[in-house]
Amino acid sequence: MFQVAFPSGTDWVGKTLSCFACMKCVDERFLIPEMLDNHSRGCNIPDGFLTTYDKNFAFLVFFTSDAIMIEDYEEEVAFFALETVSESTHGDFGKIGGIPDWLLEDESPATYASTTPMVFLLELMPCIQFIKVEGARPQMELDIFGNPSPSPLGYYQLFLGNTTYLFGTMGYDPLVYARRIKGSGLFNVIKSPDPF
Ligand SMILES: [Zn+2]
Structure with a gap:
């Protein structure tokens, strides 16, 4: 879906993070990353969680200097440069490094497996449209009966288009924890209209 090479001044400088997500199938249990029972500020992520929670997505991390360009890869997501304003205000894509801008309260985890410190990597803005290339397969989504059906949209959405930290x-x-926050962005307004 996207790839970020962390710049100097960030905790993961020298590393690149690639995010993959399956668009060919859909399962109502795995629309968003599994959540911790306790995700309050300073919480611990239990040992093993980060290597098993990624059911229909994956974060691949490698040293940026080890990257090799693949020439014959047929992409399905159209390339676009991510627009961010590092460390200060938001761009189109989100924020890299610095301090997360929480919508509600601070839910930053402190540790993984009780000992490994966790650092903030990046924040994805809601409703990011990952534009499909011509002829790319549609994203599968659940119709009103809960059955898989191809999305008519010309783009893919990650984690229902919600803000994600x-x-x-x-x-x-290097392991990645994704915390998605509901209640922001157009998607929720459209999908969950207020009954009043
Ligand atoms: Zn799949």
Whole structure:
């Protein structure tokens, strides 16, 4: 879906994060990343959670200097440069490094497996449209009967288009925690109209 090479001044400088998400199938249990029972500020992410919660998505992390360009890859998401304003205000895509701008209260985790510190990586704005290339397969979504059906939209959506905060481990084995926050953006307004 997207890829970010962390710049100097961020905790993951020198690393690149690639986010993959399956668009070919849909399961109502896995529309968004699994949530922790306790996700309040300073919480611990239980050992093993980050290696098992990624059911229909994946975060791949590698050293940016190790990257090799693949020439014959047929992309389905059209390339676009991510617009951000690092460390200060939002661009179109979100925010890299600095301090997360929480919609409600601060839910930053402190540790993974009780010992590995967690750092804020980036924040995705709501309603990001990952534009499909011509002929790319449609995203599967649930229709009003709860059955999988192809989306008529010309773009893919990640985690229902909600604001998402990514945190990473500070250790030799880089792992990513994704915390999605509902209640922002157009999607919820359209899908969950206020009955009053
Ligand atoms: Zn799938």
